[in-house]
Amino acid sequence: MRSFLAASASLLLLLASTNARAQADSPGDAAQPGSAQAAARMALTPVERRHASDDWKILEPHLPDPKTANAERLEMAGDVLRARKFPDESVEYYQYALTRGGGRSVVLLNKIGVAQMELENMQAAQLNFKRATQINPKDPEGWNNLASVEYVLTQYGRAVGDYKKAIKLDKKSATFHSNLATAYFSQKEFDRARKEYETAIRLDPHIFEYHGTGGMRTQMQTASDRGRYCFEMARIAGKQGNDTTVVHWLGMAAESGFDIMDEMRGDNVLSKYRKDPRILSLVQTAKGLENRRPAGRSGDPVPALPTSTPF
Numbered sequence: 609m610r611s612f613l614a615a616s617a618s619l620l621l622l623l624a625s626t627n628a629r630a631q632a633d634s635p636g637d638a639a640q641p642g643s644a645q646a647a648a649r650m651a652l653t654p655v656e657r658r659h660a661s662d663d664w665k666i667l668e669p670h671l672p673d674p675k676t677a678n679a680e681r682l683e684m685a686g687d688v689l690r691a692r693k694f695p696d697e698s699v700e701y702y703q704y705a706l707t708r709g710g711g712r713s714v715v716l717l718n719k720i721g722v723a724q725m726e727l728e729n730m731q732a733a734q735l736n737f738k739r740a741t742q743i744n745p746k747d748p749e750g751w752n753n754l755a756s757v758e759y760v761l762t763q764y765g766r767a768v769g770d771y772k773k774a775i776k777l778d779k780k781s782a783t784f785h786s787n788l789a790t791a792y793f794s795q796k797e798f799d800r801a802r803k804e805y806e807t808a809i810r811l812d813p814h815i816f817e818y819h820g821t822g823g824m825r826t827q828m829q830t831a832s833d834r835g836r837y838c839f840e841m842a843r844i845a846g847k848q849g850n851d852t853t854v855v856h857w858l859g860m861a862a863e864s865g866f867d868i869m870d871e872m873r874g875d876n877v878l879s880k881y882r883k884d885p886r887i888l889s890l891v892q893t894a895k896g897l898e899n900r901r902p903a904g905r906s907g908d909p910v911p912a913l914p915t916s917t918p919f
Contacts, residue, residue, distance in 0.1 A: 679708035782812035835866020
């Protein structure tokens with residue numbers, strides 16, 4: 609135990625020192641495009657390029673020997689590698705820890721799955737999350753993680769079912785409710801999505817400030833989808849009596865080309881804003897922007913949702 613704590617402290621100090629080294633590096637240190645150094649670097653394989661970096665050269669001597677280290681040290685090494693943006697190597701060390709046993713297989717499988725999602729290896733991530741839920745069906749994080757990768761794979765029906773399993777095991781998680789809402793939204797089940805978003809905000813009023821859309825970004829396929837999302841968020845804010853936030857979201861919906869004036873007609877929460885001078889001004893501005901948009905831009909990617917929401 610004492611040696612493990614010492615090793616953990618060493619790795620944590622190493623993490624801090626590599627952060628400091630990265631901040632100290634100046635742009636002039638990088639190889640200029642077209643130089644011999646840049647050309648040589650481009651000739652390396654992805655693994656060779658990673659291992660040629662200053663961070664790797666600092667980290668490598670302190671990594672534990674997979675043949676002799678215990679599971680705790682191997683897992684800690686995986687954590688440090690992932691924090692230092694070496695997800696491939698972190699997966700290797702988590703797998704080494706997994707072979708050692710120690711009763712943390714579910715935790716390690718979830719960590720492996722998250723790292724694989726960062727590597728955009730969604731199929732492998734899904735398999736590891738499934739293994740985690742099979743080993744411990746009562747772990748809510750495992751179901752949430754499995755649902756998250758299913759969502760990314762556009763398997764929305766499965767994602768909804770697995771988010772529900774996570775919520776059944778942990779009803780107080782605002783993130784789980786928000787993620788379920790996001791999956792509902794992708795299925796255009798707006799009433800259910802709104803209910804889950806409201807529950808998430810009630811459990812944690814600051815959830816969107818921390819995690820954007822609660823940990824998973826809604827996959828908006830069209831500007832209309834983005835506009836609808838913003839409109840629904842305005843409706844939630846309206847039910848809470850948060851006037852400033854209503855105006856914020858309605859403005860974003862209008863900028864997306866969403867017809868907020870028509871949608872507000874007959875809406876028992878937002879209809880009073882149809883004659884609000886602020887909204888009328890926002891709509892007029894949005895129309896002006898639309899008219900000035902260059903021709904042929906309709907196929908442009910839809911902008912990402914804001915990373916923070918003023919709830």
